[in-house]
Structure formats: C-alpha cells, structure tokens
Amino acid sequence: xxxxxxxxxxxxxxxxxxxxxxxxxxxxxxxNAYGASPExxxxxxxxxxxxxxxxxxxxxxxxxxxxxxxxxxxxxxNPFFPEILDGVTxxxxxxxxxxxxxxGCGVNEEAGVIExxxxxxxxxxxxxxxxxxxxxxERVAADVPTVVVGRHGHSPAYDTVADDDVAGAALVVGHLxxxxxxxxxxxxxxEADPTRRVEMPNAQRADGYRxxxxxxxxxxxxxxxxxxxxxxxxxxxAQQLLARPTRPTAxxxxxxxxxxxxxxxxxxxxxxVPGDVSVAGYDNTTFAALGPISLTSVDQAxxxxxxxxxxxxxxxxxxRGKTSVQIKLSPTLVPRRTTAAPPSA
Amino acid sequence: xxxxxxxxxxxxxxxxxxxxxxxxxxxxxxxNAYGASPExxxxxxxxxxxxxxxxxxxxxxxxxxxxxxxxxxxxxxNPFFPEILDGVTxxxxxxxxxxxxxxGCGVNEEAGVIExxxxxxxxxxxxxxxxxxxxxxERVAADVPTVVVGRHGHSPAYDTVADDDVAGAALVVGHLxxxxxxxxxxxxxxEADPTRRVEMPNAQRADGYRxxxxxxxxxxxxxxxxxxxxxxxxxxxAQQLLARPTRPTAxxxxxxxxxxxxxxxxxxxxxxVPGDVSVAGYDNTTFAALGPISLTSVDQAxxxxxxxxxxxxxxxxxxRGKTSVQIKLSPTLVPRRTTAAPPSA
DNA sequence: TTGAAAGCGCTAACAG
DNA sequence: CTGTTAGCGCTTTCAA
Numbered sequence: 001x002x003x004x005x006x007x008x009x010x011x012x013x014x015x016x017x018x019x020x021x022x023x024x025x026x027x028x029x030x031x032n033a034y035g036a037s038p039e040x041x042x043x044x045x046x047x048x049x050x051x052x053x054x055x056x057x058x059x060x061x062x063x064x065x066x067x068x069x070x071x072x073x074x075x076x077x078n079p080f081f082p083e084i085l086d087g088v089t090x091x092x093x094x095x096x097x098x099x100x101x102x103x104g105c106g107v108n109e110e111a112g113v114i115e116x117x118x119x120x121x122x123x124x125x126x127x128x129x130x131x132x133x134x135x136x137x138e139r140v141a142a143d144v145p146t147v148v149v150g151r152h153g154h155s156p157a158y159d160t161v162a163d164d165d166v167a168g169a170a171l172v173v174g175h176l177x178x179x180x181x182x183x184x185x186x187x188x189x190x191e192a193d194p195t196r197r198v199e200m201p202n203a204q205r206a207d208g209y210r211x212x213x214x215x216x217x218x219x220x221x222x223x224x225x226x227x228x229x230x231x232x233x234x235x236x237x238a239q240q241l242l243a244r245p246t247r248p249t250a251x252x253x254x255x256x257x258x259x260x261x262x263x264x265x266x267x268x269x270x271x272x273v274p275g276d277v278s279v280a281g282y283d284n285t286t287f288a289a290l291g292p293i294s295l296t297s298v299d300q301a302x303x304x305x306x307x308x309x310x311x312x313x314x315x316x317x318x319x320r321g322k323t324s325v326q327i328k329l330s331p332t333l334v335p336r337r338t339t340a341a342p343p344s345a
Numbered sequence: 346x347x348x349x350x351x352x353x354x355x356x357x358x359x360x361x362x363x364x365x366x367x368x369x370x371x372x373x374x375x376x377n378a379y380g381a382s383p384e385x386x387x388x389x390x391x392x393x394x395x396x397x398x399x400x401x402x403x404x405x406x407x408x409x410x411x412x413x414x415x416x417x418x419x420x421x422x423n424p425f426f427p428e429i430l431d432g433v434t435x436x437x438x439x440x441x442x443x444x445x446x447x448x449g450c451g452v453n454e455e456a457g458v459i460e461x462x463x464x465x466x467x468x469x470x471x472x473x474x475x476x477x478x479x480x481x482x483e484r485v486a487a488d489v490p491t492v493v494v495g496r497h498g499h500s501p502a503y504d505t506v507a508d509d510d511v512a513g514a515a516l517v518v519g520h521l522x523x524x525x526x527x528x529x530x531x532x533x534x535x536e537a538d539p540t541r542r543v544e545m546p547n548a549q550r551a552d553g554y555r556x557x558x559x560x561x562x563x564x565x566x567x568x569x570x571x572x573x574x575x576x577x578x579x580x581x582x583a584q585q586l587l588a589r590p591t592r593p594t595a596x597x598x599x600x601x602x603x604x605x606x607x608x609x610x611x612x613x614x615x616x617x618v619p620g621d622v623s624v625a626g627y628d629n630t631t632f633a634a635l636g637p638i639s640l641t642s643v644d645q646a647x648x649x650x651x652x653x654x655x656x657x658x659x660x661x662x663x664x665r666g667k668t669s670v671q672i673k674l675s676p677t678l679v680p681r682r683t684t685a686a687p688p689s690a
Numbered sequence: 691t692t693g694a695a696a697g698c699g700c701t702a703a704c705a706g
Numbered sequence: 707c708t709g710t711t712a713g714c715g716c717t718t719t720c721a722a
Binding site for chain 4: 009011012023024026027028055058060061063064
C-alpha cells in the first residue's frame with residue numbers, strides 16, 4: 001500500500017495553459033512586470049487562484065530572484081535578537097520577500113552559515129553582530145546585498161545599523177552617578193582582535209564607560225574587569241570586583257546576561273541588591289523585565305534597528321551601486337529595581 | 346566609479362573544464378554517487394578546491410535535492426526551542442544538509458511560513474509545536490518529508506517526537522505532594538480546538554496534572570485556572586488563585602514563562618516564595634536556572650528531542666514510504682528554590 | 691502587447 | 707567507468 005503520491009506540483013506551464021496564454025505572460029504577472037494588458041493580468045490571476053499555483057523560489061532564483069532574505073543571528077538564545085528579527089519581518093511583511101534564518105551560530109560556524117545562505121540564492125543578507133573579519137564581510141557584500149547590524153565601522157560595500165553604544169554606556173554611568181555612586185565598575189567582553197576592538201558593540205560600551213567616567217571627573221574610579229558576555233563571565237567578574245579592598249558600589253555589566261551572573265555572585269557574597277551594590281545591564285532583554293529580577297538596563301530599540309536594516313536592504317537590492325549608509329540609533333535607559341543610591345550616601 | 350563587480354560565480358562547467366572531465370563526473374563526485382574512479386574523484390576534488398567551487402543549492406534543487414532542512418519554531422523567544430534546534434543541527438552537522446529556520450511565527454503566520462519553506466525546495470521539514478489542523482500537516486507531509494515535534498497524535502504521514510507531558514506533570518505533582526502539599530493548583534493554556542485539546546502539550550500537561558492528583562487521592566483538591574502560556578497568563582491566573590477562600594499552597598504553572606507571571610503576582614500580594622506558596626514551571630528554560638529566579642521546573646531534554654527529530658527526518662528522506670514512528674521522551678524534574686514544604690506542614 | 695525560444699546550474703537517463 | 711543529452715521551473719531576450 002503506497003502512501004498517496006502527491007500529484008505533481010502545479011507549474012507555470014499549467015497556469016499558462018489554463019489561462020490560454022504563454023508562460024511569459026504568467027511570468028510577467030507574477031513579477032508585476034511591464035507588458036501585460038489588464039485583461040491578461042486578470043485572466044492569469046484567476047488561473048493562478050483556480051489552480052492554487054505557487055511559484056517555486058528555487059527555480060526563480062536560477063534566472064532572477066528567490067525573494068528570500070537571509071538573516072543571521074549570532075545567538076538565538078539572546079532575547080535581544082528576536083526584537084531585531086521582528087523589525088525585519090515587519091518591514092518585509094508587505095513585500096514579496098520571505099525571511100529565513102540561519103541557525104544560531106557561534107564564532108566558528110558563522111562563515112559556513114553565511115556561505116550556506118549565499119549558496120541558497122538569498123537576494124539579500126542581514127548579518128547581526130557578525131564576528132567575521134571586515135574583509136570577509138566585504139567579499140560577502142560584493143556577492144549579495146548586505147546590511148550589517150550591531151557592528152560599527154564604515155564600509156562602502158555594505159550598510160550598517162547599530163545602537164549608539166557609547167551613548168548607552170553614558171546613560172548608565174550618568175544614572176548611577178546621579179544616584180550618588182562614584183565607585184562604578186564595568187564588566188566587559190574581552191576582545192583581542194584589533195578591528196573588532198573598534199567595531200564591536202562590547203568594545204564601544206567599554207569605551208563609552210571610560211569616557212563617561214572621565215566626563216564626570218571619576219577618572220580615578222575607572223575599574224574594568226575583562227571577562228566575557230556570558231552569565232559565567234558576569235559571575236567571575238563580580239567575584240573579582242567584590243574582592244577589591246574597597247569594593248565598587250555599582251556594577252555596570254555590558255549585557256543583561258552578564259548582569260545575571262553578577263546578581264548571583266552578589267547574592268552568594270551575602271550582599272543585597274541594590275542595598276549594598278547596584279547593578280545595571282544592557283539590552284533590556286525580556287528577563288530584565290521579569291518581576292523577580294527587575295534589572296535596570298539600556299533599551300536598544302531592536303525592532304527599530306531591524307526595520308531600518310530591512311529598509312536599507314531593500315534599497316540596496318534595488319540599487320546595488322548606491323553609496324552605503326550608516327545608521328546609529330539612540331538607546332534609552334530603563335531604570336528598575338536593581339539600582340538605587342549607594343549604602344553610605 | 347562602479348563597485349567591483351564580483352566575477353561570475355564558479356559553476357560545475359568551470360570545474361569540469363578545469364579538471365578535464367565531464368560535468369556528470371563532477372556531479373557524481375559532489376553527490377558521492379556511484380560510478381567514478383578514485384583518480385577521477387581526486388582530480389575533481391582538486392579542481393573544486395582550486396577554483397573554490399560551491400554548488401548552488403537552488404540549481405541542485407531543480408532536479409534533485411537542495412540539501413536544506415527547514416525548521417519551524419513557533420516562538421523564537423521561548424528559550425526552550427533553541428535546545429531543540431541545537432539537537433537538530435548537531436545531528437545534521439556531519440551530513441551535507443544545512444538547516445534554515447522560519448522566522449518566529451504566530452498562529453496566523455504558520456501556514457505562510459510552511460509554504461515558504463516548501464516553495465524554497467526544502468528537502469525536509471521539522472515543525473515544532475505546529476498549531477495547524479492535522480489535515481493540513483498531513484498535506485504538507487505528503488509534499489515533503491516532515492517530522493512534527495512537541496505535538497502528540499499519530500499519523501501515517503509524518504513522524505513525531507515529543508516529551509511525555511503527562512509524565513512531566515506527574516513529576517511536578519509528585520514532587521509537591523512529597524513536600525507535603527495538598528492544595529496544588531494548575532495554570533493551563535486554554536485550548537478550544539478539539540483536536541488540539543488532545544494533541545497539544547499544554548492539554549496533556551493539564552490532563553497529567555488531573556491524573557496525578559487523582560492518583561494521590563487529591564481529587565478534591567484539583568484546581569485548574571485556564572489562561573494562556575504567557576507571563577500575563579501566569580500573572581492573571583495567580584491572581585485568581587490567590588483570591589480563593591483557601592488559597593493553594595503550591596502552583597504548577599504549565600510553562601516557565603507562566604511561572605514568571607505567577608512569581609510576580611505572588612510578590613505583589615505580599616507573599617513569599619516558597620515560604621507561603623511554592624511555584625513550579627515546565628520546560629527548564631534558561632532563565633529558570635538564573636540565580637535570582639531559581640525555578641523548579643521540568644526538563645524536556647530538548648536537544649535529545651531535536652536529535653531524534655533530525656534522525657527520523659533523514660530516515661524519511663531516504664525512504665518516504667516507511668511507516669511512521671512516534672517517539673516519546675521522558676522528562677526529568679529539576680528541583681530548585683521555588684518549591685519547599687507548605688507553611689503549615 | 692504578446693509569445694517563442696534560449697538559457698540559469700545542476701542532475702538523471704542513457705549510450706558508449 | 708565515462709560522457710552526451712535532455713530536462714527541472716522559471717525569467718529573459720528578442721521577434722512578431
């Protein structure tokens with residue numbers, strides 16, 4: 001007993017025959033292309049509906065476009081990235097483009113995922129916080145229209161959209177200083193690569209922290225621990241900070257997930273938040289808002305970032321030669337219950 | 346000044362010419378197909394390397410396979426789903442298959458995302474917790490090899506992999522009862538559709554709760570509030586429960602995200618966890634483990650689920666006619682700090 | 691405005 | 707074992 005063999009897929013030829021026109025005509029209607037009378041369009045549309053025809057993207061791609069946009073997220077677990085994705089899809093919702101995602105990928109898999117997307121004929125790529133060397137990104141962008149998100153640095157080959165991380169860091173420092181803190185420490189993600197030290201958000205946040213501290217005359221209080229943007233990185237970083245002869249009264253973690261580790265270490269040390277130590281994060285991820293956590297954080301307006309990225313991508317698909325654009329969006333501070341005046345203030 | 350036009354992509358013809366063989370030979374090497382001498386394979390491989398050739402998936406798909414597996418996740422924000430994805434990709438890592446994800450999709454977009462994946466020539470589909478009617482899933486499965494994850498119910502058309510939600514619910518109830526609780530309430534996700542009332546995990550968890558309560562002689566204590574698997578659903582559900590004349594001493598939330606809402610409502614009512622009320626979730630999501638939350642939860646072994654799904658899919662791609670398989674995996678309980686003995690115990 | 695015909699890059703029959 | 711040839715479903719010249 002065979003499983004019912006699905007009847008051959010309806011093709012453009014079927015539609016053409018049904019509508020009594022040429023396949024060319026059908027193709028024109030599909031692409032809203034020039035050179036088909038209203039009557040013909042109507043007939044073709046009706047045939048398409050009656051037969052339930054859907055064009056095969058792979059076949060279209062062989063000559064023209066696949067109408068597919070590839071989005072690469074570095075870490076699907078970071079609750080900030082879905083925001084960007086939402087922005088991208090919402091902007092593309094009214095178009096013929098479909099979004100497909102690369103699977104969450106670490107540093108090692110990034111190149112492979114990008115290649116896979118190119119090989120699958122994506123019409124455009126949105127790369128979120130890519131770690132690949134600049135030269136590689138430019139080669140990719142030469143192959144297919146590309147927008148790089150969440151990474152600073154200009155290139156004529158691709159557009160960029162990013163949050164102003166320097167300003168974001170300043171918001172946190174200003175907030176904490178405003179509460180009366182002076183010993184404000186920062187936990188950063190260690191970055192060895194020189195280009196990335198300039199272009200990656202983590203580096204910019206650390207820079208922003210230093211600048212802001214200086215700007216407030218707290219130069220002497222600058223205290224940066226270099227671990228990684230992970231919960232463990234936050235935990236270990238906080239342990240170091242809490243072991244200082246005079247420990248900081250506030251910790252600015254470079255990312256919310258880092259702040260989680262900080263909270264854990266602080267609790268373990270028998271200290272309270274924000275009574276003994278204030279803690280702030282960055283990204284305003286979903287769990288920052290969770291009642292039991294209620295973490296002060298910086299909101300990056302991820303949806304807005306995504307929307308802009310999609311818009312730029314469509315523009316670049318329409319005109320591959322256009323000069324590249326850099327968009328920097330201003331973050332906002334979301335104060336919650338993990339920050340308060342320092343104990344002795 | 347033109348941007349440097351990327352030189353035409355290397356094709357199978359270029360490789361064939363470079364290696365002085367036919368395109369057929371190259372194709373055979375690419376597919377590890379029968380009928381090519383070792384020497385020829387070697388020559389072709391060398392040519393491929395020298396030219397940096399990569400096959401175009403879209404073109405392959407037109408005749409054969411695209412070597413692409415589509416994975417649909419219902420909600421990219423739920424930290425449980427990435428686990429499944431990890432399992433899928435890890436199982437596929439050694440194969441020629443690449444995974445692409447549909448963008449997080451709500452109830453309304455699901456059909457569109459599935460269609461988009463089919464239209465892009467996916468060789469196989471992994472549908473995680475799909476809400477589409479059974480008949481629709483079967484039609485999809487008739488078109489392309491499909492594995493349905495996290496939804497119960499047999500079908501000859503597709504394989505399924507799911508967690509044993511009834512057992513998971515029993516674990517929670519047993520744990521709470523073991524601590525001395527009797528008034529154990531449950532917050533479920535309301536399900537109107539009759540098929541889904543049987544097949545969806547949320548319904549099975551509610552059933553499991555009822556069964557377990559009965560099994561422990563706590564039939565009279567059964568108390569189910571029907572909201573939704575969201576933070577808000579947990580918040581509102583908890584408010585109802587806390588307003589009971591004699592309020593429950595423990596709340597089993599159907600999902601971790603629901604438990605977050607419960608924790609918030611409990612705190613707002615001036616009660617403590619687990620002092621006054623114990624709270625347990627389901628899914629063992631990343632944030633359940635976060636220090637400040639430390640939520641007792643049920644672990645579904647998402648990676649294992651994903652691995653199994655990928656394995657079944659490969660089997661089905663190899664033999665589309667094979668009889669369908671249903672795999673049910675046993676969850677485990679992860680006790681943390683939100684559950685303890687009831688106040689008066 | 692319309693349609694015939696020639697590909698896009700690859701795989702699958704089928705001859706040699 | 708090897709290569710020739712005919713498509714896959716669609717878009718794109720280019721004549722009519």
